[in-house]
Amino acid sequence: MKNSNQTKIADMTWAKELAKDCGCAIQWHEVSDDAWGQQKNASLAAGEIDDLNIRAFNPDDAVRNSSAFEELGQDMDKLPNVSKFFQEQPTAKKFVSVDGKVRVLPSSRTKGFLASGQHLMINKTWLEKLGLKAPTTWDEMRKVMEAFKTRDPNGNGKADEIAFNPRELGTGKIGDWWSPFLMMNATGIVTHFNSGPSQQGIYLKDGKVGNWMQTDEFRKVIAFYREMVEKGWAPSDWVTAKDDKYNARNQSDGKIAQVGMVFGWDESAFGSYGSPLAEQYESIPVPSADGVPADKTVWDGSREANRFEDYHMAMSANATNKDAALKVINLLYSEKYSIQQLYGSFTDKYVEKTGEHSYRVTDKFHQAQDSAKVPAFEDRLAGWIPDDVTVQGDRGMDHVAAVDKAYEKQYKNYDHEKDMMPIYVRISEADQNTVANNNTALFNYAVPVVSNWLAKGGVQDDGAWQDFQSNLKKYKIDQNTEIWQKAYSKAVK
Secondary structure: OOOOEEEEEEHOOOEEEHHHHHHHOOOOOEEHHHHHHHHHHHHHHHHHOEEEEEOOOHHHHHHHHHHHHHOHHHHHHHHHHHHHHHHOOOOHHHHHEEEOOEEEEEEEHHHHHOOOOEEEEEEEHHHHOOOOOOOOEEEHHHHHHHHHHOOOOOOOOOOOOOEEOOOOOOOOOOOOOOOHHHHOOOOOOOOOOOOOOOOEEEEOOEEEEEEEEEEHHHHHHHHHHHHHOOOOOOOOOOOOOHHHHHHHHEEEHOOOEEEEEEEEEEEEHHHHOOOOHHHEEEEOOOEEEOOOOHHHOOOOOHHHHHHEEEEEEEEEOOOOOOHHHHHHEEEEEHHHHHHHHHHOOOOOOOOOEEEEEEEEOHHHHHHHHHOOOOOOHHHEEEEEEEEOOOEEEHHHHHHHHHHHHHHHHHHHOOOOOOOOOOOOOOOOHHHHHHHHHHHHHHHHHHHHHHHHHHHHOOOHHHHHHHHHHHHHHOOHHHHHHHHHHHHHHHHHH
């Protein structure tokens, strides 16, 4: 499943060399994210999947259609590189194991990607100009937002500043990438928005599973966002503003900043690395919510889910040439081809080997990235970079690692197994169907209510809040919590 910025795989030199090393011919089929979203279920229903599939199916797909997929866990004698991967990174193996079986292999980028994909970015240039410090509490954040709004920090003489630019609320779940509900961490409830049930509101506190839509902390966060709109700190239409509008606000005209704060990956939310706008931003720890001490304030625990992904290699149970297919998988999970899947071929000088287990990404690769003609899979690789490998020049890795440092203390404020759902916790096939069906009805009801509170207010009405809580129970929110509690208790026993 290909990113739109990638060149044709048939034109990638490393892919041609892979076929030579395998001693086999490889016919590549490419599909876009959007097209695959429409084709995936039909492919599974028909039992028609390609011999090898990269970033197409996840372990849950394989469980629900087990007869269609090779059980790769039984092929480790022919997959020594994968076996080494699992020995070095047992969490990665647990991540894809369902009832002790492995049908889909994970990926692993370099250890430098052990960082959340979620960060609070603030315009440091505006802070300096106004003589302000980065806020550490919501009260301080209120003062900073008011200054951003009223004191013309971008210096253009216009009242065009957006103090905080939240991303729109999705419709099918309550949390997602760069979700406004990252603010839950300010209240002491840990999110995990790169993946997993946190996107459904599921959270952990001392080993006990709950749903944060049922908490006073959730109500408090909604009220805070409503306050931002009422005070003019956030756009009045942010709840429904689509990504193109959201991104246009962040990136402005590329010269004069318009946004003070945003949840994002890193400073690239505002333009390409090194651009005038991107250079104005830095990451800061999330400010503590009202009444929450600093040592109880936490940050999104998505670091392992950023390094590892669980849906990167699946093999058909009916592969035409099983031995050749397994040989290709093993080669892909070698250091040699994992590096080239990330950065392009050695032959074409997109990446250079500088020593044993050390590499340098070249300007040629950066130029290909900037022109949206990437000769590699990047984060879509079906491969693994061992911990003893070092890479210089990976701009994405270097920048995300740098912005993630701001959260070192907040990461230490909670137990990463008792206060956050580990990435390897999975629910059974039967329970998956139950939770999926429950969630469809649950979010069809809940998201419009929450959106209305965010856009128009009303969450502080006790009667409306109690009605919401009663209806969440009616839509079986507690059953979902019980199912995740059962899966968690089983996984960490």
